[in-house]
Amino acid sequence: MPVPSRPDKDDLAACRALLRAGSKSFFAASVLLPPRVRENATVLYAFCRLADDAVDLSGAPEDAVATLSARLDGIYARSPIDHPVDRALSIVVQGHALPRVFFDALLDGLAWDAGGRTYRTLSELIDYSARVAGTVGALMTLLMGGRHPDVLARACDLGVAMQLTNIARDVGEDARAGRIYLPLDWLAEAGVDPAALLDAPAFDARLAGIVQRLLDEAARLYRRSEGGIAHLPVGCRPAIHAARLIYAEIGVGLAAHGYDSISRRTVVPRARKVALLAHAVVDSGFAAPGIGATALAEVQFLVDAVQATPAQGIPAQGTRGHAIGEALSPLDLDARMARVLDMFEKLARRAPAPRPVREVRRRSVRTSTIRGAGLPA
Numbered sequence: 001m002p003v004p005s006r007p008d009k010d011d012l013a014a015c016r017a018l019l020r021a022g023s024k025s026f027f028a029a030s031v032l033l034p035p036r037v038r039e040n041a042t043v044l045y046a047f048c049r050l051a052d053d054a055v056d057l058s059g060a061p062e063d064a065v066a067t068l069s070a071r072l073d074g075i076y077a078r079s080p081i082d083h084p085v086d087r088a089l090s091i092v093v094q095g096h097a098l099p100r101v102f103f104d105a106l107l108d109g110l111a112w113d114a115g116g117r118t119y120r121t122l123s124e125l126i127d128y129s130a131r132v133a134g135t136v137g138a139l140m141t142l143l144m145g146g147r148h149p150d151v152l153a154r155a156c157d158l159g160v161a162m163q164l165t166n167i168a169r170d171v172g173e174d175a176r177a178g179r180i181y182l183p184l185d186w187l188a189e190a191g192v193d194p195a196a197l198l199d200a201p202a203f204d205a206r207l208a209g210i211v212q213r214l215l216d217e218a219a220r221l222y223r224r225s226e227g228g229i230a231h232l233p234v235g236c237r238p239a240i241h242a243a244r245l246i247y248a249e250i251g252v253g254l255a256a257h258g259y260d261s262i263s264r265r266t267v268v269p270r271a272r273k274v275a276l277l278a279h280a281v282v283d284s285g286f287a288a289p290g291i292g293a294t295a296l297a298e299v300q301f302l303v304d305a306v307q308a309t310p311a312q313g314i315p316a317q318g319t320r321g322h323a324i325g326e327a328l329s330p331l332d333l334d335a336r337m338a339r340v341l342d343m344f345e346k347l348a349r350r351a352p353a354p355r356p357v358r359e360v361r362r363r364s365v366r367t368s369t370i371r372g373a374g375l376p377a
Contacts, residue, residue: 154228
């Protein structure tokens with residue numbers, strides 16, 4: 001039986017409903033993507049949301065991961081369970097030759113978070129970031145038609161950079177929730193006792209230095225990722241470029257406040273977000289540096305998996321990818337950006353007042369998966 005070219009409209013509606021409820025900013029930002037890419041991205045993000053909730057809300061995370069793995073078995077065997085997300089993802093997986101290893105790696109990241117794993121070195125932290133953010137960024141690139149190894153490596157750079165930014169921003173929030181994501185050897189070098197940080201999180205110059213160090217690494221990866229964005233299809237660049245600019249701006253905000261991510265949480269003001277979105281639209285065809293830098297060792301297995309996965313029926317691409325529909329005119333882009341900004345404004349008006357920190361329950365995998373996947377969340 002031939003595989004349908006696109007998911008059933010009712011299944012797509014169910015995926016959209018799932019994201020409207022829990023990933024409103026992704027839903028808004030996705031307006032900048034071409035329709036078919038937006039449709040497939042919605043399915044991908046819906047599975048990420050579903051998987052995150054299944055593990056995060058389960059009393060037995062290992063069992064939840066095993067169940068999700070079994071669902072992936074059905075998705076890849078073209079016999080998904082009777083669930084709209086599974087049915088839709090099975091069609092997207094087949095239509096875009098998405099390697100199974102990407103989803104297995106994502107589940108690894110969910111399991112690591114559920115188990116409270118800590119990371120001794122920066123390399124170990126990047127291993128984690130590759131799973132919860134690099135995977136989704138590279139999958140998005142495949143949905144956009146990019147399969148060249150250099151383009152995929154740059155997508156992983158962007159995902160990892162976003163995840164490192166999340167971690168730098170949320171040091172205090174994580175510590176109050178009993179979690180440390182900062183490299184333990186960096187803490188030891190700075191003379192910071194992890195147990196003391198968890199017991200009574202307090203900002204000082206030592207932590208400022210660690211946060212700055214992590215943001216410096218993220219900035220290096222943001223710079224590397226720029227070339228990859230320039231090699232995406234033209235209609236896809238504004239959304240991804242906007243995400244890169246907005247996330248990098250979090251680091252700018254942290255620096256402006258002395259890298260204090262213990263006593264405050266840095267956000268990008270709406271006015272600045274507006275300016276960055278406008279810049280992303282205007283500069284979406286920018287001439288960027290080359291993309292031939294060696295992939296991070298921790299993400300090489302993802303790049304290799306794509307090259308080993310047959311992609312029958314998908315046109316071969318060079319580093320420039322292939323066009324997905326017609327390029328948007330400046331008026332089209334302006335109209336889409338206006339819709340995005342209007343949606344962000346509505347979300348801001350509806351947002352509830354922040355709860356006291358002690359009441360905030362850490363949703364680390366959700367943050368990683370949704371915010372680190374190539375679109376602002």
